[in-house]
Amino acid sequence: MNDKINIILTGVGGQGVITAANILGKASLKANINVFVSEVHGMAQRGGSVNCSVRMGNVTGPLVASGTANVIISTEPIEALRYIKYSNKATKIITDINPVIPFTVSVGMEEYPDIEKVFKELESYGKLYKIDAVKIAKNAGAIITKNIVMLGALAASNILPFKSEILLKTILENVPAKFRDINKKAFEGGIKAIEE
């Protein structure tokens, strides 16, 4: 196994990207593996572009270097492309297929690119996995579990240096008791989406 695991999580503010990154960090600590979680925020807010990095193993720096991500997890297709400089040919790119239209596009100032072109471009950079995380989250019982679906997908991608049970256990410890079933379903849905 590689002694450094570099994970980029991206998406849109409000989709639970930072929460997902923190859960990954806690899971890594539970597995006794050194970890740094870096959240880029400040002026970021609901609707803004969010980018977190999670680094595990023999790492000292909090930030992922260009071209060194083992995986890019994105809760929105163009956000995966926005941070594509972190990828190399071996990078697994896991993205939700559902666009979130920025207000700059809604009000006619900018354009959202053709989604098929976005996927084609993503494929040219790494190994692309497209999942309908919105649908899986809805089926699990709540659309807000989309970030947990993505964590399930990550667990199934054989990147993590610990068992997926540890990640699931950490997730369940960090959500209110009444939402545990929904989150478990969402996580398992994410795993299934990659394995299929």
Place this chain on the structure above:
Amino acid sequence: MEILEDKPGKKILLLGNEAITRGALEAGVDVATTYPGTPSSEIADTFSFIARSFTKKNKNPGFFFEYSTNEKVALEIAAAASITGLRSLTCMKHVGLNVASDAFMTYLYVGCKGGHIIVSADDPSCHSSQNEQDNRYFALFGGAPMLEPSTPQEAKEMTRLGFEISEEVRLPILLRTTTRLNHIRGSITFEKMQKPRVKGHFEKDEMLVTIPTIARRQHPILLKKLEKAEKISEKSQFNKIITVGKSSSWGIVTSGVSYNYVREIVDDMKLDVRILKLGMTHPLPTKMCKDFIKSCKNLVFVEELEPILENQFKIMAYDLTADVEIFGKSTGHFSRLYEYNIDIVAEAFSKIFKLKNPIIIPSESQIKLPSRPPALCPGCPHRATYYAAKKAQPKGVIYPTDIGCYTLGKSKPLEVADLLLCMGSNAGTACGLAISTDQKIISFMGDSTFFHAGIPPIIDAVHHNHDVVITILDNRTTAMTGHQPHPGTDFDGMGRAAKRILVEDVVKGCGVEHIEITDPNNFEETTKAFKRALEFKGTSVVISKSPCILLENRDKKKRGEDIYVYEIDQEKCKKCKICIGRFGCPSFYYSDDESIYIDVQQCNGCGNCATICPFEAIHPRGVKK
């Protein structure tokens, strides 16, 4: 609460800022003060969170915490506490130390008895700030011992042990952090929690009264204290030499988060080097540094922003007449601009060490991606105020603005931000523009900013009868930094009931003769208020009062009230685009056939769009789920 557990050896994941709070708690901190500002906010917010949970149970958390009126007040309160022997911590963003600097500079002459940690959260790359000043200069400027952590664990330990250094030399310690440290999470190992002292004792001493005769006696005492601090620095566990690979004449000098990038690239490039990692960077351990210089033929300096280590080492090399080649900012290998990362350090090292750069940067996406800039939230009362101000006087107005959410009024379509310097500058620059031009002036600041630094320029305006309209956007919170309370709220940072100070009472007390108090959600009245204020010759103040929509909706949910979202009646809509093109609420969007719709997920139900629509085409649709 996990962060309060007294379990030495336990490991948990903490944000750099939370680690600083934990470090202070382990040291038994008695008093913590702040004015909130990114990237420092979570240090104080963690104190506040703990204090509020104790207050709820009618218990004492063992420390006093407050969100002070501004950073200067915060520093003065904590300084006095430390003078009485208590341990205190004051945290702020880098520009906050400018505000506190008047107190800071002379406090160093007076010194403290109980330990005092002053946290400066610098922001290389201006992620959320108006400049990227390097506050390490403040340590050199005023003569404060300084610690620079690289990781959350180190931040916690430097805070904890910083109190001991502070007490040993009787000076406050500057804990200088940067955004990357403040906002990374890493593993923390708990140490034992010490008990706070709670009460101090003030002993009268003429040396505390810095009249000129005393100040002249205190300055040499400060220099003596710094000599003592240098001895501590020589032995500090935070200053160390790390040898990587085989013995080598190459040395790297670094501090703070830059060390992390250096360490990683040195491994990746398989370099044979010795790294001088400096954690206590003022006073520098001169002997250690000089020995390091003597042992090297080549020295590389890696530090974000200013060449502070590099320049001090050059002086030491000159003193030693050392035959050493220096690589850093002066040779153009590193920049004085922005935050560093692994890519930047790798690129510089590949040139310095004449090796292949191990980082391969793939080409950027060929597809042009739309941006997601921050914007005023749907339903934000500031948007309504801005819209009314523009309606009152559509052209020829200068809009000085201030630090807070209202800077977001700079974007299209509102474009109501023309000049910005610092906290409170809206009103001061408004006065300057009034005497320099014949243009109309409407300035904007928030309520927290008003209490922080907005009052003196209003007094100036009244006293000199400057012809300006100063607007106070009173949303009853410090919104942008995370909804912290301020003197205009009826509770404090410990969750206790607090005397609420009304903006209008203060404005009246400043002698303002023309005051307009308006609810921005009443568009017609607010427009009239701005018109009257503009017509008034002299200083007028418009106080636009409406709570932050995010807090308002949270409270509505708590009270069990419904939030009604709005929709556009497509039959009535004439596509005049006032709602989407001029008001600019981000919950509006165009469909493929250019019809305009409201995204119910985003709509916060302020209803202002319904008021401004000239065709009465917008109405409530139903309850927000």
